[in-house]
Each structure stands twice: as structure tokens, then as C-alpha cells.
Amino acid sequence: MVVTRFPPSPTGHLHLGGARTALFNYLFARHQGGKFILRFEDTDKERSKEEYVESIISALEWLGLKWDEGPYFQSKRFSLYQEYAQRLYEEGKAYYCECSKELLEARKKELQERGLKTRYDGTCRDKNLSPAPGRALRIKIPEISEIIFDDLLRGKIVFPPDEVDDFIILRSDGSPTYQFAVVVDDITMGITHVIRGDDHISNTPKQLVIYRALGVDPPLFAHIPMVLGPDGNRLSKRHGARSILEYKEEGYLPQAIINYLARLGWGYGDQEYFTMEELIEKFDLQKVNLAPARFDPEKLLAFNGYWIRTIPTEELLPHLKPFLTNYPFQKYSEDYLIKILESIKPRVKTLKEMAEMMDFYFFEELSYEKELLEKYIPPKIKEVLKRLFQDLNIFNFEDEKSLELQFRELAEKEGIKLRDLAQALRIALTGKPISPPLFEVMKCLGRERVKARIERVIKLREEVE
Ligand code: GLU
Numbered sequence: 001m002v003v004t005r006f007p008p009s010p011t012g013h014l015h016l017g018g019a020r021t022a023l024f025n026y027l028f029a030r031h032q033g034g035k036f037i038l039r040f041e042d043t044d045k046e047r048s049k050e051e052y053v054e055s056i057i058s059a060l061e062w063l064g065l066k067w068d069e070g071p072y073f074q075s076k077r078f079s080l081y082q083e084y085a086q087r088l089y090e091e092g093k094a095y096y097c098e099c100s101k102e103l104l105e106a107r108k109k110e111l112q113e114r115g116l117k118t119r120y121d122g123t124c125r126d127k128n129l130s131p132a133p134g135r136a137l138r139i140k141i142p143e144i145s146e147i148i149f150d151d152l153l154r155g156k157i158v159f160p161p162d163e164v165d166d167f168i169i170l171r172s173d174g175s176p177t178y179q180f181a182v183v184v185d186d187i188t189m190g191i192t193h194v195i196r197g198d199d200h201i202s203n204t205p206k207q208l209v210i211y212r213a214l215g216v217d218p219p220l221f222a223h224i225p226m227v228l229g230p231d232g233n234r235l236s237k238r239h240g241a242r243s244i245l246e247y248k249e250e251g252y253l254p255q256a257i258i259n260y261l262a263r264l265g266w267g268y269g270d271q272e273y274f275t276m277e278e279l280i281e282k283f284d285l286q287k288v289n290l291a292p293a294r295f296d297p298e299k300l301l302a303f304n305g306y307w308i309r310t311i312p313t314e315e316l317l318p319h320l321k322p323f324l325t326n327y328p329f330q331k332y333s334e335d336y337l338i339k340i341l342e343s344i345k346p347r348v349k350t351l352k353e354m355a356e357m358m359d360f361y362f363f364e365e366l367s368y369e370k371e372l373l374e375k376y377i378p379p380k381i382k383e384v385l386k387r388l389f390q391d392l393n394i395f396n397f398e399d400e401k402s403l404e405l406q407f408r409e410l411a412e413k414e415g416i417k418l419r420d421l422a423q424a425l426r427i428a429l430t431g432k433p434i435s436p437p438l439f440e441v442m443k444c445l446g447r448e449r450v451k452a453r454i455e456r457v458i459k460l461r462e463e464v465e
Contacts, residue, residue, distance in 0.1 A: 001032075001033075001034050001035065001192070002028065002029055002032040002033070002034025002035070002192050002193060003029070003034055003035045003036075003037065003189065003190050003191050003192050003193070004025040004026070004028055004029040004034065004035070004036050004037070004191065004192070004193050004194075004195060005025065005036070005037040005038070005039055005185075005186070005189060005191050005194075006021065006022040006025050006026070006036070006037070006038055006039070006060075006065075006067070007038075007039040007040070007041050007182070007185070008022075008040060008041065008056050009040070009041045009042065009044065009047075009048065010040050010041075010042050010048045010049060010050075010052035010053045010056060011044065011047040011048055011049070011052060012052060013052060013055045013056065013059070013243030013244070013245065013246075014055065014056045014059040014060065014243060014244045014245075015235070015242060015243060015244065016227055016235065016242075016244070016257075016261065016264075016295060017197065017226065017227040017235055019059065019063060019065075019244050019257070019261055020224075020227060020261040020264060020265075021195065021196060021197055021224065022060060022063075022065050023063070023065060023258060023261050023262060024195050024224060024266075024283075024285070024288070025193075025195045026065045026067075027262070027279050027280055027283035028193060028195060028283060028285055029068075030280040030283075031280055031281070031282075031283045031284075034192070035068045035069060036065075036066075036067050036068055036069075037067060037068065037069045037070050037072070037189055037191070038057075038060070038067035038069070038070035038071040038072070039070055039071060039072040039073075039074070039185060039189070040053055040056075040071055040072065040073045040074065040075075041074050041178070041181070041182070042073055042074055042075045043074050043075060043175060043176065043178060043181055045075070048075070053071075055243065055245060057071065058245060059243070059244040059245050059248075062244070062245070062248055062254055063244065063254045063257060063258060064254055064258065064276060069189070072185070072189070074176075074181050074185065077181070077184075077185070078174065078175065078176065080184060080188065081170070081176035081180060081181055081184050082170065082174060082176075084180075084184045084214065085137050085169055085170045085176070085180065087214075088137075088139065088169070088213055088214065089131075089137060092140070093139065093140055093213045094137050094138060094139050094140055094169060094213070095124060095125060095127070095128070095129065095137070095138055095140055095166075096124065096129040096130065096131055096132070096135040096136070096137055096138075097120075097123070097124040097129070097135060097136050097137070097138045097168070098124055098127075098129060098132075098134065098135050099120075099123055099124060104120075107121060117162065119162070119165035120138065120165045120166045120167065122166060124138070125138075125140065125166060133172070134172050135172055136168045136170060136171050136172045137168065137169055137170035138166045138167060138168050138169065139166060139167060139168075139169050139209065139210065139213060140166060140213075141164055141165065141166050141209060144161060144209075145161050146158050146159060146160060146161055147159040147161075147163060147164065147205040147208055147209070149204060149208060149218070149221060150220075151201075151221050151222060151223055152193075152220055152221065152222035152285060152286075153222050153223065153224065153285065153286075153288055153290060154223065154290065157201065157204070159205045163205045164205050164206055164209050167179070167206060169210070179203060179206045179207055179210065180210060182203075182207060183207050183210040183211060183214070186219055187211075187214065187216050191219045192219050192220065193219055193220050193221075193222065194219050194220070194221045194222070195222045195224060195285070196221075196222075196223060196224070197223065197224060197225075197226055198223040198224060198225055198226060199226060200223060201223050204221060204223075222285055222288070224265065224288055225265060225288075225289070225290055225291060225292040225293060226292050226293075227264060227265075227292070227293050227294075227295055228292045228293065228294045228295065229294070229295055230294055230295060230296060230297070232294065235295055244257065250350060250352055251304075251323060251350030251351030251352030251353065251354070251355075252300075252304050252350060252351075253304060253307045253308060253311070253316075253319055253351070255275070255276070255307040255311060256300065256303040256304035256306070256307040256308075257300070258276055258279070259273060259274050259275075259279075259303050259307065260299065260300045260303045262274060262279050262283075263303075264293040264295070265288055265289045265291075265292075265293035266283075266287055266288050266289065267287060267289070268282045268284075268287065273303075273306060273307075273310075301349050301350070302349070304349055304350060305348065305349035305350075308345050308348060308349070308350075308351065308354070309345050309346050313338050313341045313342050313345070314338065316341055316345065317334075317337060317338065317341060319351060320341065320351050320354060320355065323351050323352055323354070323355035324355055324358075324362075326359075327355075327358075327359060327361075327362035327363075328362055328363075329362055331362075332361075332362065336361075336444070336446075339443070339444045340358055340361050340444050341354075343436055343437070343440040343441070343443075343444055344357055344358055344436055347436060357435075357436065360429070360430040360431055360432070360435070361444065361445070364449070364452070365456070366430070366431035366453070367431065368427065368431055368457065368460060369431075370464055372427050372431075372432075372433060373427065373457070373460065373461050373464055374464065376423050376424050376426075376427045376433065377424045377427060377428070377457065377461050379465075380416070381416065381420060381421065381424045382424075382458060382461050382462075384410075384414045384416060384421060384424075385424060385425075385428070385454055385457070385458055386458055387414075388410060388454070389451065389454060389455065389458075391406070391410060392447060392450060392451050392454070393447075393451075395447070397442065397443055397446060397447045397450075398443070399443065400437065400439035400440050400442070400443050401439075403439040403442055403443065404439045407421060407422070407425075407439075422438050425438060425442075425454070426438050426441075427457070428453050428454050428456075428457035429441055429442065429445060429450060429453050429454075
């Protein structure tokens with residue numbers, strides 16, 4: 001059975017690059033009917049924060065990347081790492097080292113100055129030191145030739161024999177180093193496939209050496225290209241390496257983020273839009289593109305518009321509600337809200353934009369700017385509005401097409417341009433010279449609200465005169 005994992009370090013929020021790694025692991029596991037595990041690599045006590053654990057969890061939940069096991073926390077598994085380290089020590093595959101930090105630093109500096117690779121020189125390798133305070137445990141690298149592994153995407157990757165030195169696996173305070181904890185976790189969690197960013201290729205030889213020492217077959221590795229910013233540099237805060245939750249707050253749908261991230265460096269023919277179900281069905285690691293993917297914020301925005309238009313309106317509504325909190329929307333029926341959403345959803349790219357466009361629907365007494373009233377409702381049009389008031393009782397409000405027809409006839413009869421009449425009505429109904437299509441607005445508001453707003457605007461207009 002396939003088992004994948006997403007192991008974020010909780011030293012920051014989940015951003016697009018991390019979310020894509022999580023997504024690929026999730027899709028691969030789901031496609032194979034396997035398991036997806038969440039694990040927090042929080043051994044760095046200084047930088048790991050509970051706040052980030054929480055925000056990463058909410059971001060994954062919001063995206064719908066449900067894990068089957070975990071979350072595990074490395075900080076709670078120290079005794080397990082110590083057990084594995086002890087085993088290596090007892091088998092003579094690891095040894096204690098008493099070299100002081102200062103000494104190691106000085107040697108490292110010297111090697112660096114001579115332009116040489118910085119490696120541990122093996123001072124304590126054959127001293128047979130027993131565990132004692134202040135001593136770290138180092139892995140004893142056997143005389144090995146090259147380190148080779150077959151990356152699922154890149155094929156054979158070869159590292160020279162001197163790539164790895166006798167590195168520390170357990171620090172003198174008993175805490176595991178990053179590489180060691182990762183390997184022990186991947187072994188004990190039964191990970192079969194490690195799908196991660198290609199910035200981790202350089203960690204792989206060290207990890208392979210640990211697998212070998214522990215006598216365990218390593219998992220399969222697939223190193224996926226990094227996500228780059230639009231300018232080709234590493235994705236940074238500047239180009240939107242923002243938290244996934246910030247996208248949520250800006251009015252993005254999880255469907256859009258998922259779809260966009262999947263398409264970022266992966267494809268299935270020329271299909272552009274995928275639901276999560278389709279992605280699970282069609283995901284194939286071999287189709288991941290090896291060229292680094294560039295993040296394109298405009299494209300993400302376009303995907304968001306697409307998914308706002310496409311998901312059923314009933315499903316859209318709960319995503320929109322958090323953006324309506326400035327409006328007394330609870331006073332209105334679900335039917336009213338659904339009608340409004342259907343009218344507005346083809347015209348926006350974010351939920352925030354959507355909410356901003358629908359303010360006038362939730363206030364029965366709009367405030368009108370005096371200039372707008374004067375400009376768009378001159379006395380002649382005001383008289384037409386007064387006469388129109390009677391007709392409204394018999395107009396059909398069921399669909400915008402017949403409303404338009406009825407208003408066209410009225411304008412003709414009154415000898416005015418439909419455009420002028422429409423603009424006056426727009427001001428009356430929305431308070432603004434720009435709004436969603438007028439007849440759709442009327443249909444959504446319904447006869448009684450339309451009448452009330454026109455009546456009120458006539459009164460206000462007369463007060464201005
Ligand atoms: N904790 C690592 C990170 O956040 C992931 C390591 C791995 O996938 O092996 O980049």
C-alpha cells in the first residue's frame with residue numbers, strides 16, 4: 001500500500017509551494033488508494049511555533065487535503081529517535097564524539113579558507129567513546145563508493161563518495177538532527193513514496209546512508225521542481241508567497257487554488273479545469289514537468305473567476321457568507337441570496353469583489369448623493385418615474401428579458417431614451433451609476449422593493465429641487 005506524507009516545519013504559514021507539495025502527495029496517495037500522513041517537523045524549538053501548526057492545519061483543511069493519520073509531532077518522538085540511535089551505536093555503526101563546538105568551528109573555517117569541502121575529520125572515529133554529557137553521536141560512514149538513487153522523475157542521481165561525512169545524528173543534548181528524525185519517521189510511518197521539493201535532493205544522500213546503516217530499504221523519491229515567482233526567482237513574499245489563508249481572506253475558493261496548484265507543473269492533455277475528484281482520478285506523477293513552474297497571479301485569479309462561475313450557487317453561498325458580515329444579510333431569505341449570487345457570479349473574480357458589488361441589496365434605505373440625483377434624474381425623467389409607478393404593478397418581474405421589453409416600450413411611449421430611463425432607475429435601485437445589469441437587479445429585488453426604492457427616490461429628488 002502506498003503511503004505518502006506531508007511534513008511541514010511549523011516555522012511559517014503554509015504558502016503556495018508547500019501547498020502544492022502537500023497536494024501532490026495527497027493526490028498520489030488517493031489515486032493509488034493509499035494513505036496520506038501529516039507530520040510536523042518541529043525539532044527546531046526556537047523557530048517552531050504553535051501558531052504556525054494551527055494555521056497550517058486550517059489551511060490544509062480549507063483546501064480539503066484531508067490526512068489519514070497524524071498530525072505527528074517530531075518534538076514528541078525523541079525517545080524513538082534515541083532508541084534507533086542507540087541501536088546504531090550498539091552495532092558499531094555510530095560513535096560518540098567529544099570534539100568541542102569551538103574546535104569543530106575552527107577546523108571548518110580552516111577548510112573553507114583552503115577552498116576545501118567541510119567534513120568532519122574523524123578525530124573520534126576510533127576512540128570508542130562511551131556516551132557521556134557533552135558528547136554527540138555521529139554516524140560511521142563505511143568506505144563507500146558513490147551514493148546512487150533512482151529518482152522517480154529524474155532517473156539516476158549520483159553523488160560522489162566524499163559527499164557525506166560522519167555527520168551527527170544525535171546532538172549532545174540528546175535531540176536528533178533533522179536528517180535522522182526524518183528517516184526514523186519515514187521508516188516507522190511506513191512511507192513508501194517521498195514526494196518533495198528538489199531543494200531536498202541534497203539531503204537525500206545523508207538520508208540514504210542512514211537507511212543503509214539501519215538496514216532498511218529506502219522509500220522511492222520524487223523531487224519536484226520548485227515554484228518560482230513570475231520573474232523566475234525563488235517564490236518570495238514579494239510575489240505572493242503569501243499564506244494560503246491570505247488567499248482565503250481575499251476571496252479565493254479552495255477549488256481554484258487546488259486546480260491552479262495542480263496545473264502548476266503538471267498536466268493532463270490540454271485540460272485546464274479539474275475538480276478534486278478528477279485530479280484524484282487522473283493524477284500521474286510521471287506527468288510532472290521537470291522545468292521549474294512559475295507562479296502567475298493573474299492566472300490564479302482567472303481560475304478563481306472560473307470556479308466562482310462554475311460551482312453550484314448553493315455551494316458558493318457558504319464561501320461567500322464570511323464576506324457579507326458588514327451587511328444585515330441574515331434578515332434575507334436564502335432564495336433572495338441565491339438569486340443575487342446567480343446574477344453577480346459571472347462578473348467577478350473574487351468573493352470579496354462579489355460582496356462589494358452586492359451591498360445595495362441588503363439596505364432598504366439607500367443613501368443617495370445629491371449630485372447623482374440631479375444628474376441622472378432630471379425633472380422630466382422624474383415625472384416618467386412617477387407615471388411608471390402605476391405600471392410596475394402589472395409588469396412581469398419573473399425574468400429580465402421581459403422586464404427589458406416592458407421598459408423599452410415605456411421609454412418609447414414617453415419619448416425618452418431607454419438608456420436615460422435605465423440610468424435613473426439604476427440610481428434609484430442601487431444608489432450608484434454602475435451596477436450589475438439593471439433588469440437582473442430588478443428581478444432580484446422583486447416588485448415590492450423596486451417600488452419602494454423608486455417611491456423614495458422621487459421624494460428625495462423633490463426635496464432637492
Ligand atoms: N520539513 C521539510 C520542509 O518543510 C520537508 C522535508 C521532507 O519532505 O523530507 O521542507
